[in-house]
Amino acid sequence: MTSEVATITAAAIAGMVALAGVVSGFFLGRRQVRDQAAVEHGQWLRGQRQDAYVALLDAWDTAVKEFQEEIDQGEYFDEIAAHEEARMGDSFWEDHEESTAAHVDRISEGVQRPLERVLLLGPELVDKACINLAEALEALGSSVRSKSGTSGWPNYDMYRDMYRNAGKARSAFLDASRESMRAAPRPGR
Template identity: 30%
Template structure:
């Protein structure tokens, strides 16, 4: 009996060891496979993060550059010399279009970020929109003043004609008086003379056209004063915005450099 038990125990123990070894080996293989799979997954994830970061940087670089191009275009329009007779409307339309492109590119920056660059772009865009509105107010004031002047012309030629008419009639009257005196006649004999009526009509005409010209001139001066007031207000806005724009552009370029120079964080 003992001869049978011992070999049986040895066989059972060997079988158990073999099974345990197989289990341990299987688990080791599985662990190694999972580890390799995690390594591969991490590598793929890191590679994807790097590629996305590169794509994002390229998109930001392109968008930041196009935003500054639109900004420089706006500045070029606002600083362009006036070398045509009536460029106000065309220049304002051109500036509006350029400011619209600036706002569109600022919205794209808001999608790409980061927040610091987005805020600086929005500040620049808002300042330019204020410049456009200030210029529009000034042009409307000038157009209103011009329209009022056209509706109420001074007509200096009418004043000149009335003045010349009065001068001629007055000279004729002086000649008539001298003739009467030379003949020793009484000046009261001139009562009812047609020339006296002509002189009185010339005086009345001169007073009328002078009064009309004076009233028109006064209204025109008031209109021009309003236009000057609008110009001064616009100048204040532009001066204030110029200082703010310089700071906003500096913040934008500084934030853009930092965003483009900061490597992306892997997920």
């Protein structure tokens, strides 16, 4: 082999090595940028989830407190009902049923947006707990409405059962959201 052929061969090999370096650098750089973007998005999503979970728990606690205040009115209801029924007749019971339904609907609406926000952000484990939370709130509201418009209102037994179930649903949501928040964002997910 002559020196010219050796030089050309060495130059060709060097060129191929350089080209391989450029191509691998390009792909590794793309991978690094994609991984960095995935981690940053994961951090952003994690912050959004944390805000949404806290907002939902705040709205939930407020709604449960307002349901309890509505039920607590039952302590004085017999005295008021007797007086108002004598004054208004059957329209008192109709008004009471409509008023109770309106209060329950208003209270429940305060939780709707935070629930939807959590459902948008996920993950699936939290979505399931969120759906259970929504169902527990609906059942709690139904227990407040139960027997409204009658002298048997409030239905304390039903309310106590639904209140216990609501507490379990809140604990399950808290556990699911805690597990979701503890998973750190990673590239390649």
